[in-house]
Amino acid sequence: xxxxxxxxxxxxxxxxxxxxxxxxxxxxxxxxxxxxxxxxxxxxxxxxxxxxxxxxxxxxxxxxxxxxxxxxxxxxxxxxxxxxxxxxxxxxxxxxxxxxxxxxxxxxxxxxxxxxxxxxxxxxxxxxxxxxxxxxxxxxxxxxxxxxxxxxxxxxxxxxxxxx
Amino acid sequence: xxxxxxxxxxxxxxxxxxxxxxxxxxxxxxxxxxxxxxxxxxxxxxxxxxxxxxxxxxxxxxxxxxxxxxxxxxxxxxxxxxxxxxxxxxxxxxxxxxxxxxxxxxxxxxxxxxxxxxxxxxxxxxxxxxxxxxxxxxxxxxxxxxxxxxxxxxxxxxxxxxxxxxxxxxxxxxxxxxxxxxxxxxxxxxxxxxxxxxxxxxxxxxxxxxxxxxxxxxxxxxxxxxxxxxxxxxxxxxxxxxxxxxxxxxxxxxxxxxxxxxxxxxxxxxxxxxxxxxxxxxxxxxxxxxxxxxxxxxxxxxxxxxxxxxxxxxxxxxxxxxxxxxxxxxxxxxxxxxxxxxxxxxxxxxxxxxxxxxxxxxxxxxxxxxxxxxxxxxxxxxxxxxxxxxxxxxxxxxxxxxxxxxxxxxxxxxxxxxxxxxxxxxxxxxxxxxxxxxxxxxxxxxxxxx
Numbered sequence: 001x002x003x004x005x006x007x008x009x010x011x012x013x014x015x016x017x018x019x020x021x022x023x024x025x026x027x028x029x030x031x032x033x034x035x036x037x038x039x040x041x042x043x044x045x046x047x048x049x050x051x052x053x054x055x056x057x058x059x060x061x062x063x064x065x066x067x068x069x070x071x072x073x074x075x076x077x078x079x080x081x082x083x084x085x086x087x088x089x090x091x092x093x094x095x096x097x098x099x100x101x102x103x104x105x106x107x108x109x110x111x112x113x114x115x116x117x118x119x120x121x122x123x124x125x126x127x128x129x130x131x132x133x134x135x136x137x138x139x140x141x142x143x144x145x146x147x148x149x150x151x152x153x154x155x156x157x158x159x160x161x162x163x164x
Numbered sequence: 165x166x167x168x169x170x171x172x173x174x175x176x177x178x179x180x181x182x183x184x185x186x187x188x189x190x191x192x193x194x195x196x197x198x199x200x201x202x203x204x205x206x207x208x209x210x211x212x213x214x215x216x217x218x219x220x221x222x223x224x225x226x227x228x229x230x231x232x233x234x235x236x237x238x239x240x241x242x243x244x245x246x247x248x249x250x251x252x253x254x255x256x257x258x259x260x261x262x263x264x265x266x267x268x269x270x271x272x273x274x275x276x277x278x279x280x281x282x283x284x285x286x287x288x289x290x291x292x293x294x295x296x297x298x299x300x301x302x303x304x305x306x307x308x309x310x311x312x313x314x315x316x317x318x319x320x321x322x323x324x325x326x327x328x329x330x331x332x333x334x335x336x337x338x339x340x341x342x343x344x345x346x347x348x349x350x351x352x353x354x355x356x357x358x359x360x361x362x363x364x365x366x367x368x369x370x371x372x373x374x375x376x377x378x379x380x381x382x383x384x385x386x387x388x389x390x391x392x393x394x395x396x397x398x399x400x401x402x403x404x405x406x407x408x409x410x411x412x413x414x415x416x417x418x419x420x421x422x423x424x425x426x427x428x429x430x431x432x433x434x435x436x437x438x439x440x441x442x443x444x445x446x447x448x449x450x451x452x453x454x455x456x457x458x459x460x461x462x463x464x465x466x467x468x469x470x471x472x473x474x475x476x477x478x479x480x481x482x483x484x485x486x487x488x489x490x491x492x493x494x495x496x497x498x499x500x501x502x503x504x505x506x507x508x509x510x511x512x513x514x515x516x517x518x519x520x521x522x523x524x525x526x527x528x529x530x531x532x533x534x535x536x537x538x539x540x541x542x543x544x545x546x547x548x549x550x551x552x553x554x555x556x557x558x559x560x561x562x563x564x565x566x567x568x569x570x571x572x573x574x575x576x577x578x579x580x581x582x583x584x585x586x587x588x589x590x591x592x593x594x595x596x597x598x599x600x601x602x603x604x605x606x607x608x609x610x611x612x613x614x
Contacts, residue, residue: 019308019549045435046438047559048559048574050574052563057563060563060565074561076548076576080449083456087548103199107436107437107584108437108438108439110584111584112580112581115580128199129199129203131188132188134268137188143270144272
C-alpha cells in the first residue's frame with residue numbers, strides 16, 4: 001500500500017481500496033492540493049474521473065470522519081513509473097454540487113469533467129468550457145441522477161414538441 | 165399557439181437554437197475565452213499564460229480572416245458520427261473542436277437497470293470492434309467485487325479470445341486507415357482477414373460481433389472441437405498476410421508521405437491528456453497494461469510491447485501492424501498452453517447448473533430460474549478494473565449496493581479520452597491530414613458516446 005507524499009495537505013483520510021493501492025477521501029478544500037501532491041509524486045496520468053449519485057444508497061461505507069453527501073466525484077490516478085493506482089473520492093455536495101476543476105493539473109480531465117457536468121449537473125470551477133458534451137444543448141435535466149427517471153421522459157427529437 | 169409548437173416559418177430564431185449544439189460548438193474567436201481558445205488551438209502544456217507566440221500561425225488573427233467549417237457527423241472518414249468543427253486559414257487548420265454525443269444512447273444508465281448477468285450484453289456494444297475486451301473488463305470488475313476465482317482454462321480462453329479480438333480490431337483499423345488514404349484494396353483485404361476471426365467467434369460463441377461470451381465467473385461456452393486447427397489456420401494466414409500489407413503500404417511512397425512526420429505527439433503531451441494505447445506507445449512510452457500490470461495470464465506468455473519514437477502517424481500505423489503479429493504470437497502460445505478443466509467457475513452463486521441437471525432436479529431448475537430472473541447479489545463496494553483494449557486502457561468502475569444490479573456502472577472509454585488529442589494533433593496541419601489524424605487516433609464512436 002502506497003502512502004501520501006509529504007506535500008499532501010494534512011488530515012486527508014485514507015483507506016484501503018479494492019484493486020487500487022490507496023483510496024483517499026479529501027474534503028473539497030483539500031481536493032486540488034491533494035491531486036497536485038500526487039502529480040508531483042509521480043502520478044503522471046489521470047485515467048478516469050466520474051461522478052456517482054448516492055441518493056438511493058446514501059448509507060454506503062465510508063471511513064470515519066468523512067461526511068457523506070449525495071454526490072461524489074471519483075478520480076483514478078495512475079503512476080506509470082511506480083505502477084500504482086490511487087483512487088480519490090470527494091464528497092461534492094448535496095443540492096448545488098460544485099467542485100474545483102483539475103484542468104490545470106491534468107488537461108485530459110476536460111472531457112471527463114464536461115461529461116460529469118452533463119450527466120450529473122455537478123459544476124466545475126475554472127473549467128475552460130463547461131458545456132454539455134453528450135446530450136443536446138437544450139436537454140432538460142441530468143440523466144444519470146438517480147431522481148431522473150429512466151423512460152419517464154420521451155425521447156426528445158429536435159423538431160418534436162417540448163417534453164413537458 | 166405556444167412557443168413550443170411554433171416552428172420554422174414563424175420563429176426562425178427558435179429553429180436555429182434547436183437545430184444547433186449551441187455552446188458546444190466551436191465559437192468565433194471574439195466570443196471564446198482565452199482558456200477555451202487555447203484548448204481548441206491544441207495548448208496542452210502551455211497552460212500558463214496562454215499568450216500566443218508572435219511567430220505562431222494564428223497570432224493576431226481576426227474572425228473575418230478565417231473560416232469555421234463542419235466536418236461530419238456523417239462524413240465517411242470520421243469513422244462513425246464524429247463531428248469536427250475546424251477553423252481554417254485556407255488549407256491550414258488553426259483550431260479544432262470535436263463535437264460528440266450523436267451516438268449517445270445512455271448505456272451507463274442502462275447498465276444500472278440490468279442485472280450483473282445481463283450487463284455483459286450492454287458493455288459489449290460500447291466498443292463494437294473489441295466486444296470481448298469490454299466484456300472482460302466488466303466481468304473482471306464484477307469478479308473482484310464478488311471475490312471469486314475463475315478456473316485456469318477460463319483464463320486462457322479469455323486470453324485467446326481477447327487476442328483474436330485485438331487482431332480483428334487492428335485489422336479493421338488497417339482497412340479503414342487504408343481507405344482513408346485512398347488504398348481501397350486495403351479495405352477489402354483487412355475485412356477479408358477479419359472475416360476469418362469473426363467466423364471463429366461465431367463457431368465458439370454463436371455470434372459474430374456482440375458476443376456476450378466473457379461473463380462474470382468464466383466464459384459462456386467451451387471452445388468447439390477442433391478449435392486448435394481453426395486458430396492455427398487463422399494465425400498462419402494472417403501472419404503471412406501482414407507481410408503483404410508491408411508490401412502494399414509500409415514501403416509505398418505515397419503512403420509514407422502522408423504518414424511520416426504528420427501530426428507528431430510528444431510523450432509529455434500524451435500523458436497530460438491521459439492518452440493511452442498505441443497513441444501513447446507511439447511517443448516512446450512503453451506502457452501496456454498487459455505487461456505493466458498483468459491480468460489474466462499475460463505474465464506467462466512471451467510478447468513484445470511495440471513502442472514508437474516520433475509519435476507521428478507512421479509510428480501509430482507501425483505499432484498496430486506489429487501488434488497484430490505480437491497478438492498472433494500470444495495466440496500460438498495459448499494453443500500450446502491451454503489447460504484442461506472447467507471453462508467457468510463452479511461457484512453456484514454465479515454459475516447456473518448444467519443443462520442436464522435441470523431436467524431431473526427441481527432444485528437445479530429453481531436455481532437456474534432464480535439466477536436468470538433475479539440474478540446474483542454482489543456485496544456492496546466499489547471497484548475499478550482496467551484492461552488493455554486495442555485503443556488503450558478501458559476501465560470499468562462499478563459501485564455495488566448489495567443488490568443484483570450495479571448501483572453505478574461507469575466505463576472509462578479509451579477513445580473518449582484519446583479524442584481530446586485531436587485539437588493538438590491537427591493544429592497547423594493541412595485539411596487533408598485531418599483525415600489521417602482521425603484515422604490514426606482510431607476512435608470508436610460507440611465507445612466515445614456510450
